[in-house]
Amino acid sequence: MTEKEDKQVSRQKMISFLKKISLEEKVVIEKKLEKNLFDSKEWKAAERVGVTLSQGFEWNTLGIIERAWQEGKKVCAPKCIPQYKAMVFYDFTKLEQLEKGFHQLIEPNPQETKEVNKTDIDLVLVPGLIFDRTGYRIGFGGGYYDRFLKDFPNQTIALIYSKQVLSGLPIESFDIPVQKIITEINS
Template identity: 45%
Template sequence: MNKKEYRKKIHLVLNELSERQMIEKSSNIQHMLFTSEQWKQSTVVGVTVSRFPEVDTHKIIERAWDEGKKVVVPRCIPQNHHMEFYEIHSFNDVEESFFGLLEPLESLAKISPNDIDLMIVPGLLYSKNGYRIGFGGGYYDRYLAHYSGVTLSLCFDEQLVENVPTDTFDIAVHHIIGEGWLLEII
């Protein structure tokens, strides 16, 4: 299968999960994240504001604020498929943008990649060697090419497979956290 076919297949699988299952699975993953060394050692967390069918990040963002961590959220630049991260202090600091994503207001402080020590990288499907199939824009692979901090993805059990198709520009994440497990890739 190619990436497009994998995306379609995983959407079908995730659409079969009930809202209650998604909440429970997200809660298990959040617990694993909050007890991980990667989370404990971080001070600036890069994360998207989730939407279905992703692991819920709203509670992750709130927990980061409660712990005094900075939360930085990406804003996509569609013209060149790049992203820039901005610090948000509340959910009032985001607005709906293209594709219905919640992105930070451009008036907020832009954060350099060197200042982000933990990047939570979204995706649809993950391989056991850290590669992922994202949503198709290549934004994260472009950003990660210039990022040197810790990368981590959050994954429902249904999203983990042995291998995914990769391209030369794809960048593996360092860790994958699931529903009661942590894969250390690097």
């Protein structure tokens, strides 16, 4: 099996595992993830937070978005540009400024939001399916975040269930690790 096939198998196994978590358990884990994030120095220092809009089995980011707004932080989310396999972040101030976009992802509507220069984002919450202890990840396979993070100068955090952290992953030359992993157990 090639490394690419191996990553795909690992992705499918983790997605299957995450989908089996009960709604009650998922909510408990999400509250712990949020608390550990909100207690972090990176969160406290950030004025603008980049966050992916979660769906389905992913850890819900709505509580994070609402807390950021309550604290007076700016919130931005990525919009995929498939022809370049790139992402551009846009500030949004209400959920009505979002729409279904590439692969049915929830993304900012560019006509109703303002594009943000990546250097103006203080903290990006990076999604993923599997991480190792050094911050390398297996995401959803498009490479969008690795391309974005290649020259991103500020803080990156992954919020994940402790069972998504493995001891080692296959690392490729273009993979960019996150700087900090926060689980429901620790921050």
